[in-house]
Amino acid sequence: MESTEKLPDAPGGAFSATELDEAFAEFQRTVAEVAVSGDWDRYADMFTEDADFVEHALGTLRGREEIRAWAWRTMTAFPGSHMTGFPSLWHVVDAPTGRVICEVDNPMRDPGDQSLITATNITILTYAGDGLWSREEDVYNPMEFGRAAMRWCEKAREHGNLDEPAATWMETSGAFFARSHKKG
Template structure:
């Protein structure tokens, strides 16, 4: 039994979603209620763009969070073309799914970073995974957000182009509309089956073991019609985000296993995982760790993944999300050290 009940966790998570929806479209703009959804000493990790122009990945304290967010929005409003499409027009954060872990007091979720309607009705959004740790009294003491900042920036560019086209056609910006902003698009289909936590755990343990073995064993953990979504480097040099079918997945695994950097990875530690037995899901954090370059230095980079179980020790869906620029930087630093020690 965890320190807090599932009911309290759900109430606090629902409150965070509701307050987020209200505060970020408030006029005059006021984030006071949103900030108080977090403890005074909250720790915030941004594993995408980061803070301080990307040099930091952690903020400590609610005051620091407020200062960072206020400065970011002020800069975007003052010089939107230099800062990229104006972040002040990112108004909605619909949540397609979330998982509560009452044993640890955690909430895991996907937020869609959605821009306001540019005037065409088109939806421009990019996903982010978040890990939240509860601190009691309706407040959260930790948040880690992970996303691909390159994809996020390109989404904003597409939105800005759509807005400029609307302006050229004398189409005004529609008023803010939460019903429009929070509706879910492209919802995933589920199998509608459930399995015991014990079976899912055994299948997950087997998957992690196979993922560190031969490509054939790894691929056999997926169903014939499985979908694999890669929101970091992607496939086909980044032009494709999803592949389908076990044979295609096997070809990709085989190609990776024979080339750098995957042929220099060692075991893939899993920092944590959460099981949702109702849907047959597992969400986990992976430390993509390289082999010892020769001097004992540890090179690794975090990623989050979500998998959907299909029974018989097989999975029918996997999605990985991380910052490919940071991942590539880690690979390059490893190679520099490795080559210097030859």
């Protein structure tokens, strides 16, 4: 499959594997803190002013401020608001291109029966130096995420824990996934 966009290389392949690994560890620490605090400005502030964020369902966000607006809009509404963290399950460093590739887990809070409902994505981060990232691309299956959110809603409803934002999503967007989530 051909890509429609060429990924930018790191400035002159300027970063060592150790530096990339350390920068990614700091990225993960900050994301973990943001998942608890809900301060999505801190997430956006980890990107350069001219960063790109490729979100396959929405297109490419251009610049830190578009990333900031997307993060606040997406992560404060269901299902993002019900995700408890975004830990990397594994990662690899590609020093010549300045990239870190990882699998991110997106677990949702307990719906009431202590079940774990989650979906994963592959993230490709391009490092810009000084603790900032110039690009993030999240590769995921929207059906997998939708089915997970629908499973969460159904379990939460069974246990009397379906809140208003989740109920609204379930009645609108979730209707599509209600037909298809039994497969997954």
